[in-house]
Amino acid sequence: MAVISVRQLGKEYKLGAQMHDTLRDQLTALFRGKKKQVEKFWALRDVSFDVEQGDCVGIIGRNGAGKSTLLKILSQITEPTEGEIRIQGRIASLLEVGTGFHPELTGRENTFLNGAILGMTRAEILRKFDEIAAFAEMDSFLDTPVKHYSSGMTTRLAFAVAAHLDPEILIIDEVLAVGDAAFQKKCLGRMSEVARAGRTVLFVSHNMAAVSALCSKGIYLERGKVAATGPIDEVANIYLRDALPGAQGGQFKRGDVRGTGEVRFTDLQIMSLDGSKSVVAGGGLRVRLSYEGNTDNVPARFFVNIYDAQQFRLLSLDSLTGGLSGPFPKNGSLELTLPANFSLTPGRYSVELAALVNEAGADHVPSAMHFEIQAGDFFGNGRQLGNAAACLLRTQWELNPSARVS
Numbered sequence: 001m002a003v004i005s006v007r008q009l010g011k012e013y014k015l016g017a018q019m020h021d022t023l024r025d026q027l028t029a030l031f032r033g034k035k036k037q038v039e040k041f042w043a044l045r046d047v048s049f050d051v052e053q054g055d056c057v058g059i060i061g062r063n064g065a066g067k068s069t070l071l072k073i074l075s076q077i078t079e080p081t082e083g084e085i086r087i088q089g090r091i092a093s094l095l096e097v098g099t100g101f102h103p104e105l106t107g108r109e110n111t112f113l114n115g116a117i118l119g120m121t122r123a124e125i126l127r128k129f130d131e132i133a134a135f136a137e138m139d140s141f142l143d144t145p146v147k148h149y150s151s152g153m154t155t156r157l158a159f160a161v162a163a164h165l166d167p168e169i170l171i172i173d174e175v176l177a178v179g180d181a182a183f184q185k186k187c188l189g190r191m192s193e194v195a196r197a198g199r200t201v202l203f204v205s206h207n208m209a210a211v212s213a214l215c216s217k218g219i220y221l222e223r224g225k226v227a228a229t230g231p232i233d234e235v236a237n238i239y240l241r242d243a244l245p246g247a248q249g250g251q252f253k254r255g256d257v258r259g260t261g262e263v264r265f266t267d268l269q270i271m272s273l274d275g276s277k278s279v280v281a282g283g284g285l286r287v288r289l290s291y292e293g294n295t296d297n298v299p300a301r302f303f304v305n306i307y308d309a310q311q312f313r314l315l316s317l318d319s320l321t322g323g324l325s326g327p328f329p330k331n332g333s334l335e336l337t338l339p340a341n342f343s344l345t346p347g348r349y350s351v352e353l354a355a356l357v358n359e360a361g362a363d364h365v366p367s368a369m370h371f372e373i374q375a376g377d378f379f380g381n382g383r384q385l386g387n388a389a390a391c392l393l394r395t396q397w398e399l400n401p402s403a404r405v406s
Helices: 022-030 066-075 107-117 122-136 151-163 183-194 207-216 232-243
Strands: 002-015 037-052 055-062 083-085 091-094 169-173 200-204 217-222 225-231 265-273 284-292 300-307 312-318 331-338 342-344 347-357 360-374 391-395
Touching: 022 232, 037 107, 037 200, 055 066, 055 207, 055 232, 066 083, 066 091, 066 169, 066 200, 091 151, 107 122, 107 151, 122 151, 122 347, 151 183, 169 183, 183 200, 183 207, 183 284, 207 232, 217 232, 225 232, 225 347, 265 347, 284 300, 284 347
Parallel strands: 055 200, 055 217, 091 169, 169 200, 265 360
Antiparallel strands: 002 037, 002 083, 217 225, 265 284, 284 331, 300 312, 300 347, 342 391, 347 360
């Protein structure tokens, strides 16, 4: 059963328009014969989708794609310009962390204030107060005015209040942007509990690892329109392919030279150690890059950086520390080998290339190529591991002979 049904939804903003022009402003413009230029901008246009009860849906897209506008409309904060929305059930929204917090009030007082704003009764807040305080891990600061809180502390308290609501639909917008890793993990765990309880969750975040871990379905917005819907892994792959322009899976594609141009990358290939285009965890990885220089004996230094799907740099490898100090011939090809006992976990990655000549930037290709690491029996134990960590490494464990079991 669809608890949220959206049909042909649109939201238009008028750029350059003022909500409250004074009579003097209007008469002055009329007297001068000037007509105010108003530019129309559609933040959302022709958006349609359904969300079933118990779905955990990740809404993804680049900045300005319309994600926050959509959530504000669903939360009934903003009126749509056109279209229809049908919602069944009580909604709790956490769109801007700390909204409604009074800086002069203590954390304890703001817990009751914020809970009331979110629709909780005083009795309900009293009953859950100890749980909220324990979740926020701020017992020592509950009687301190919020104006003395850091942004991370405000986030923890605000999320703790919202996380203990009992709505049928929970809407969350980028609340994990602030806070340490341990608290982010706790937040994800709480949202997972809400989803497993049969409630519906809409989650917006640029943290694709968090979205993929929490959500089973996805909606990808691009320029105010729905670009893709479906299983979260499929939607995330489409988004990541579009989000990194210039890099196509398995194909080297570059733009203009960024740098002096004394060295220019001309090709990039990624393959397994046996030359196959299919790279499997445990099969090793070979990166082959080609370049052209302006002169012979180029005093260059080459870099290969590898990023995960969330654009976090995992590896930064360069020719100098790898044993190649140059100078290099005018035109050439280099190979970088990652041994079979080391592997990135299965998933999607991108490669960045850079070259220095006499320590000055000669060329830079930020997103030179995408490639995939396929799941494999890395440890030879019959198990195909997922992406529980960034990398896999074969190690040797031994029992210390001096150890004794008591």
